[in-house]
Amino acid sequence: MYDYLRARGLRCLYLIQRERTKEQLQKEFVGKTETLTLMTYQSLEMSVLWQKSIGEFDYIVVDEAQYFTNDGAFNDNTDVSFDWIFNQEQAVKVFMSATMESFRYYLLSKSIIWHQCNIPYSYGYINTLTFFYGDDQLEHIATEVIQRGGKAVFFIQSTEKALKLYQKFEKSMIFSCSKYNSKYKKYMNESLIASIVQDETFPTAILVTTCALDSGFNLRDSAIDTIVIDVLEPEAVIQCVGRKRTVHKRDSIDLYIRGRTKQQLNGLLHSIQSDIRSIIKRDTDEYEYHISNKRQNSDNHLVVNRFVKYDADGQALYVKAKNEAKVSRLMYLCNNLLPKMLEENEGYNKYLAKWFGFYIEEKDKYLYSTISTKKSNLRDFLNSISGIEMLTPKDRIPLIEEIHATNKKGKLLKRVDTLNNVLKESGYPHRILVYTKTIKESGEAKKYNRVWKVVNPVVA
Numbered sequence: 001m002y003d004y005l006r007a008r009g010l011r012c013l014y015l016i017q018r019e020r021t022k023e024q025l026q027k028e029f030v031g032k033t034e035t036l037t038l039m040t041y042q043s044l045e046m047s048v049l050w051q052k053s054i055g056e057f058d059y060i061v062v063d064e065a066q067y068f069t070n071d072g073a074f075n076d077n078t079d080v081s082f083d084w085i086f087n088q089e090q091a092v093k094v095f096m097s098a099t100m101e102s103f104r105y106y107l108l109s110k111s112i113i114w115h116q117c118n119i120p121y122s123y124g125y126i127n128t129l130t131f132f133y134g135d136d137q138l139e140h141i142a143t144e145v146i147q148r149g150g151k152a153v154f155f156i157q158s159t160e161k162a163l164k165l166y167q168k169f170e171k172s173m174i175f176s177c178s179k180y181n182s183k184y185k186k187y188m189n190e191s192l193i194a195s196i197v198q199d200e201t202f203p204t205a206i207l208v209t210t211c212a213l214d215s216g217f218n219l220r221d222s223a224i225d226t227i228v229i230d231v232l233e234p235e236a237v238i239q240c241v242g243r244k245r246t247v248h249k250r251d252s253i254d255l256y257i258r259g260r261t262k263q264q265l266n267g268l269l270h271s272i273q274s275d276i277r278s279i280i281k282r283d284t285d286e287y288e289y290h291i292s293n294k295r296q297n298s299d300n301h302l303v304v305n306r307f308v309k310y311d312a313d314g315q316a317l318y319v320k321a322k323n324e325a326k327v328s329r330l331m332y333l334c335n336n337l338l339p340k341m342l343e344e345n346e347g348y349n350k351y352l353a354k355w356f357g358f359y360i361e362e363k364d365k366y367l368y369s370t371i372s373t374k375k376s377n378l379r380d381f382l383n384s385i386s387g388i389e390m391l392t393p394k395d396r397i398p399l400i401e402e403i404h405a406t407n408k409k410g411k412l413l414k415r416v417d418t419l420n421n422v423l424k425e426s427g428y429p430h431r432i433l434v435y436t437k438t439i440k441e442s443g444e445a446k447k448y449n450r451v452w453k454v455v456n457p458v459v460a
Contacts, residue, residue, distance in 0.1 A: 099235035131259035152226035176209035266398040
C-alpha cells in the first residue's frame with residue numbers, strides 16, 4: 001500500500017490503539033513519513049478536543065478497529081476519534097481487526113455501508129485449551145512454568161491482581177501495566193519494558209501484564225509456550241492470544257483462560273441492563289434523569305457534555321448527549337453476545353472453544369479441559385453488582401444463586417437476613433439493603449416495595 005500511495009503522491013494517516021504498539025511500528029515507518037503519518041487514537045482525540053490542526057489525508061488506515069467499542073468501557077473519548085474519521089469525507093477509510101463483531105454492531109447502528117474482506121486465520125499453533133477457575137490457579141500455572149523452564153505471558157484484567165502475582169514471583173517475572181496508571185506504574189521497570197518493545201521478547205520466565213498490551217503489540221519468541229488470560233470480554237481474550245506471533249511451523253502454545261459461570265454472565269448482564277435503563281430514562285424523561293443523577297452526568301459516563309458553541313460572553317455551551325460508542329458496546333453485549341452464551345451451560349467457555357478451533361461440529365464435541373473446582377469468585381461478583389438496584393424478584397435471582405445458601409434438602413434460601421448472615425459468616429464486607437422506591441415509568445409513578453441493593457461499606 002505504501003508503494004501505491006507514494007507513486008501517486010497520496011498521504012495516509014495510520015491510527016493505532018496503544019503507545020507501545022506505536023513504538024514498535026515506528027521502525028517500519030522510518031523514511032516514509034512524507035507519505036505515512038502514524039498516530040494513536042488518543043493523540044487524535046486530544047487534538048480534536050483542543051482544536052489543533054491534524055491535516056488532510058487521502059487514506060485513513062484504522063488498525064485495531066475494535067478500539068472504539070472495546071476501549072469505550074474505560075475511555076470516554078472513543079466517539080471523538082470515530083466522528084472525526086467519518087467527517088473526513090475525502091478520505092478512503094480502511095478498518096482492520098481480528099475482532100470486528102462489536103465494531104460491526106456500532107457501524108450498523110449508524111447505518112454506515114462498507115465493503116468487507118475476510119482473511120482466513122488459523123489457531124492451529126494452540127496445542128491445548130484449558131479453562132481454570134480461582135485465583136490460586138494463576139499461582140499453580142506460574143509455578144509449573146518456572147519449574148519446567150518454560151516461558152509464559154499472563155494477561156490479567158485487574159492491575160492489583162497482576163501486581164500481587166508479580167510480587168510472589170518477582171525473581172522470575174516482569175510486571176507491565178499502562179504507563180498512565182499513576183498508582184501502579186512505579187512497580188514497572190520502564191527501561192526493561194522499552195527493551196521488550198524493541199526486541200519483541202523478554203528475558204524472564206514470565207511477563208505478567210494488564211490489557212495495556214492486549215492489541216497490536218507483538219511478541220516474537222518461540223520459547224513462549226504458554227499464554228494465560230484472566231480477562232472477561234471475549235474480544236479482549238482473542239486480542240491477548242494474538243500478541244504471540246509464531247516464528248516457525250513448530251512454534252506452539254498451551255492456552256489457559258479463566259472460565260466464567262452462567263451466574264457470572266447473568267450478573268454482568270443485569271449490570272449492563274441497569275446502565276441501559278438509565279439511558280432509556282434519559283431518552284424518555286430527561287428531567288427525571290437529570291434529577292435522579294443529582295444534576296450530574298451518569299457515573300458510567302454513558303452521557304457526556306458535548307460542546308455546542310461559545311455564547312456572547314465567551315462561555316462554552318454544552319448539551320447532554322449519549323456517548324454512542326459506549327452505549328453501542330453495551331447494547332451489543334446485552335442483545336447479542338451474552339444472550340448467545342447464556343443459552344447453554346458453560347456458554348462462555350464453549351464460545352471461545354469454537355473460536356479457537358476446539359470444537360468438532362460433526363460430533364458436537366468440545367476439546368477443551370478444565371482445572372480446579374468450578375465455582376465463581378463470589379467477591380468479584382458482589383463487587384460487579386454493588387450499587388445496582390434489583391427492583392423485582394427476577395432481578396435478584398443471580399445474586400441468590402451466586403451466594404448459593406441452601407437448607408438440608410438443597411433448596412436455595414432467599415431471605416435477606418439469611419443471605420446477609422451467610423456473607424457475614426464467610427467474611428465478606430458486602431451487605432444487601434432493602435428499601436422502597438417509587439419510579440416514574442411511562443409518565444406514571446410505580447412503587448417498588450422491596451428493592452435490593454448490594455453495598456460494600458469498606459469501599460464506601
